[in-house]
Amino acid sequence: MNIDYHALLPEFILAGTILLVLVVDVFLPERAKWFAMPIGLIGVVGSLAGVLSLIGAGTRESFGGTYVVDEFALLFKGFFLVTAVVVLALSLRYFREGGFYQGEYYFLLLTSFLGCVMMPSSRDLLLLFLALELVSAPGFLMAAFRKGDVKSNEAGVKFFIIGVLSTAVMLFGMSLIYGVTGGATKLAEIGVALDGVSGEMETLAFAAILFVVVGFAFKVSAVPFQFWAPDTYEGSPVPVAAFLAVASSVAGFAGLLQLMFVAFAGQHEFWVPIFAFLSIATMTVGNLVALQQTQVVRLLAYSGIAQSGYILLTFALVTDDAASNRNAFAAAVTYILIYGVMNLGAFAATVAVSRRHPTLGVADFAGLRETAPVIAVGMAVFMISLAGVPPTGGFWGKLLIFQAAIERGGTLGPALAVVMLVNSVASVFYYLVVPRQMFLRDAADPSRLRVPALVTAVVAVAMVTLVAIFVLPNVFARLAEISTLVGLGA
Amino acid sequence: MSAQEYAFTVLAVVGGLSAIAVVTARNVVHAALYLVVTLLSVGGVYLLLGAEFVAWVQILIYVGAIVILFLFGLMLTKAPIGRDTLDNQQRWLGALVGVGVFAGLVFLIQEAFPVQDAERFETFHATTDAVGESIFRNYVLPFEAVSFLLLAALIGAIVLARKDDAS
Amino acid sequence: MIRLPLVLMFSALLFSAGVYGVLARRNAVMVLMAIELMLNAVNVNLVAFSSSLHQMSGQVFALFIIAVAAAEVGIGLAIVILLFRTRESINVDEVNLLKW
Numbered sequence: 001m002n003i004d005y006h007a008l009l010p011e012f013i014l015a016g017t018i019l020l021v022l023v024v025d026v027f028l029p030e031r032a033k034w035f036a037m038p039i040g041l042i043g044v045v046g047s048l049a050g051v052l053s054l055i056g057a058g059t060r061e062s063f064g065g066t067y068v069v070d071e072f073a074l075l076f077k078g079f080f081l082v083t084a085v086v087v088l089a090l091s092l093r094y095f096r097e098g099g100f101y102q103g104e105y106y107f108l109l110l111t112s113f114l115g116c117v118m119m120p121s122s123r124d125l126l127l128l129f130l131a132l133e134l135v136s137a138p139g140f141l142m143a144a145f146r147k148g149d150v151k152s153n154e155a156g157v158k159f160f161i162i163g164v165l166s167t168a169v170m171l172f173g174m175s176l177i178y179g180v181t182g183g184a185t186k187l188a189e190i191g192v193a194l195d196g197v198s199g200e201m202e203t204l205a206f207a208a209i210l211f212v213v214v215g216f217a218f219k220v221s222a223v224p225f226q227f228w229a230p231d232t233y234e235g236s237p238v239p240v241a242a243f244l245a246v247a248s249s250v251a252g253f254a255g256l257l258q259l260m261f262v263a264f265a266g267q268h269e270f271w272v273p274i275f276a277f278l279s280i281a282t283m284t285v286g287n288l289v290a291l292q293q294t295q296v297v298r299l300l301a302y303s304g305i306a307q308s309g310y311i312l313l314t315f316a317l318v319t320d321d322a323a324s325n326r327n328a329f330a331a332a333v334t335y336i337l338i339y340g341v342m343n344l345g346a347f348a349a350t351v352a353v354s355r356r357h358p359t360l361g362v363a364d365f366a367g368l369r370e371t372a373p374v375i376a377v378g379m380a381v382f383m384i385s386l387a388g389v390p391p392t393g394g395f396w397g398k399l400l401i402f403q404a405a406i407e408r409g410g411t412l413g414p415a416l417a418v419v420m421l422v423n424s425v426a427s428v429f430y431y432l433v434v435p436r437q438m439f440l441r442d443a444a445d446p447s448r449l450r451v452p453a454l455v456t457a458v459v460a461v462a463m464v465t466l467v468a469i470f471v472l473p474n475v476f477a478r479l480a481e482i483s484t485l486v487g488l489g490a
Numbered sequence: 491m492s493a494q495e496y497a498f499t500v501l502a503v504v505g506g507l508s509a510i511a512v513v514t515a516r517n518v519v520h521a522a523l524y525l526v527v528t529l530l531s532v533g534g535v536y537l538l539l540g541a542e543f544v545a546w547v548q549i550l551i552y553v554g555a556i557v558i559l560f561l562f563g564l565m566l567t568k569a570p571i572g573r574d575t576l577d578n579q580q581r582w583l584g585a586l587v588g589v590g591v592f593a594g595l596v597f598l599i600q601e602a603f604p605v606q607d608a609e610r611f612e613t614f615h616a617t618t619d620a621v622g623e624s625i626f627r628n629y630v631l632p633f634e635a636v637s638f639l640l641l642a643a644l645i646g647a648i649v650l651a652r653k654d655d656a657s
Numbered sequence: 658m659i660r661l662p663l664v665l666m667f668s669a670l671l672f673s674a675g676v677y678g679v680l681a682r683r684n685a686v687m688v689l690m691a692i693e694l695m696l697n698a699v700n701v702n703l704v705a706f707s708s709s710l711h712q713m714s715g716q717v718f719a720l721f722i723i724a725v726a727a728a729e730v731g732i733g734l735a736i737v738i739l740l741f742r743t744r745e746s747i748n749v750d751e752v753n754l755l756k757w
Contacts, residue, residue, distance in 0.1 A: 141646030513678030584680030592673035
């Protein structure tokens with residue numbers, strides 16, 4: 001059994017940091033508990049350096065090909081670690097001033113990110129399952145971290161039950177796949193074995209794929225499995241909601257991309273209609289319900305559901321044609337990354353406002369142009385980008401999916417493109433609600449909002465990134481292009 | 491039918507019936523006890539299938555630890571007794587879905603592995619040292635991942651369940 | 658010497674009972690018990706295939722699932738006890754599990 005220690009360096013550094021945070025926390029006096037955050041931050045940056053050191057080092061396999069570090073994996077690992085930096089930055093003041101268990105929180109958060117970092121490298125059913133659990137199990141606990149608040153407790157219970165249930169359904173599918181393929185657990189082997197399965201056995205294989213897809217549909221909050229997301233996000237501490245909406249759901253997509261484009265690619269005729277349905281239902285319901293929201297975290301939750309719908313659309317574009325699959329895959333990866341940036345930014349702005357208005361109604365954003373100009377401009381950019389309007393990165397993201405859909409051809413591709421276009425136009429209405437409050441209404445309390453420097457920095461960087469992506473889309477497009485999975489379109 | 495198959499049938503009937511009892515019992519403690527019966531029969535099935543180590547882990551962890559946790563949970567939350575307090579209004583929908591899933595799965599299994607044509611396979615005896623060697627040779631990374639998961643669960647559960655002095 | 662489909666049908670029965678329990682039960686602990694039945698169904702499948710294919714991997718998979726299940730029950734009960742302390746009830750429909 002070969003172990004490539006350099007390829008595992010990011011995981012080792014992160015794992016070491018997790019244990020360090022846990023141990024140091026024991027010795028910190030009550031007033032200095034926040035010190036766990038800078039320690040975690042240094043560890044995450046170190047882990048990021050580990051990822052950077054692997055760029056250009058080629059594809060590296062460990063543990064008999066079950067753990068692969070390739071460009072796809074590196075891209076997502078980098079994304080997750082940057083997300084970790086952002087969530088840590090958003091958490092510092094929120095958790096320090098809120099009377100939370102800080103050391104334990106940072107420990108759980110980093111453990112969750114360890115799962116995220118493992119996810120894109122896992123090329124084996126067992127590892128995929130464990131990485132997914134490592135992401136969600138600390139998530140259940142963090143969602144309930146506002147211990148005295150019923151809403152937070154309910155958020156935890158709801159997220160937990162849905163999470164465990166979806167795992168059970170997914171595992172049942174995996175167990176059937178293990179049997180149908182004659183004992184394959186590696187994704188590439190499953191792909192080969194499933195192509196050889198025929199006749200009555202194939203129907204069972206389809207059922208197994210359906211179970212796995214349903215399990216993941218819960219994780220990425222696809223309609224009709226979305227109902228937990230708004231309540232969970234609303235009840236969680238806001239930085240945790242940011243983590244769940246970005247890292248946890250992107251981890252779900254990273255797993256789903258590998259399963260669908262590698263392991264189940266040969267069965268696309270069976271699952272493409274399922275994804276077409278999921279995608280249309282998810283974006284339509286997400287957008288329609290978002291129109292009625294008056295609480296910003298719930299608004300972002302439904303917006304996130306709608307965005308999941310756009311990402312799911314790319315799965316419905318898979319055909320026998322390798323080139324068109326590559327397009328769809330690149331569009332999915334690009335959109336996921338841009339979605340991450342704009343959503344993190346929006347949650348950062350929400351964290352800033354939550355210091356004065358913990359209820360976070362839409363009206364609480366009124367007059368933000370005067371009380372916190374940087375946050376206001378940033379939030380406006382994020383909302384415009386989420387709606388897919390230029391001059392922001394979100395526009396390119398949507399354009400790429402749109403192009404991929406048109407290029408797929410047939411009736412399904414253009415039909416999905418049209419549904420997406422209609423949905424994007426409808427979404428502009430609710431995305432502009434918050435900017436209207438910020439710029440056209442006046443605040444009840446016109447004094448300056450004191451925003452932590454770290455939060456302002458996150459908002460500013462995310463804003464600049466989104467505009468930069470619009471100006472220089474080629475850099476980002478290239479990033480996604482190089483990250484093609486092994487065996488894609490086979 | 492072989493002797494093993496007779497034994498399996500007994501275990502499957504007992505386990506299956508008590509599984510149904512777990513989800514229909516009106517008394518929460520009875521439900522937990524039926525769960526013990528189901529878990530024990532599943533352990534017995536593992537033994538018949540030659541998976542000795544998994545069988546003993548099933549009995550130690552599931553029956554020994556998880557059911558006890560369930561009982562503690564039921565006691566600490568003063569779980570009520572009676573159909574209306576235990577089951578919700580979607581009971582019939584649930585029954586429909588449950589029966590539908592069962593019928594669908596049985597149909598698919600029968601299609602894929604027809605019972606009348608199925609061979610009685612020679613069970614694979616996995617010795618404990620073979621299992622151990624496999625875990626520590628081929629599954630080191632999953633093992634480490636699980637250890638982090640258990641650590642997180644342990645610490646998180648303590649943080650959430652302990653009573654704060656402040657609140 | 659057992660026929661594989663019989664074992665798979667036993668697993669299907671456990672899984673369907675679990676599905677019913679998840680949909681019909683109100684009490685969070687009871688829902689969790691139903692989910693444990695579903696996880697047992699998964700393990701029965703894995704061990705049955707592992708035994709008939711003469712492969713170790715299914716059994717190892719099952720062992721990992723048991724470990725994860727134990728962790729999840731621990732987490733679940735902590736959250737449920739927390740909810741009970743603030744709300745004096747752990748019925749999931751009062752938690753508005755199905756609210757849009």
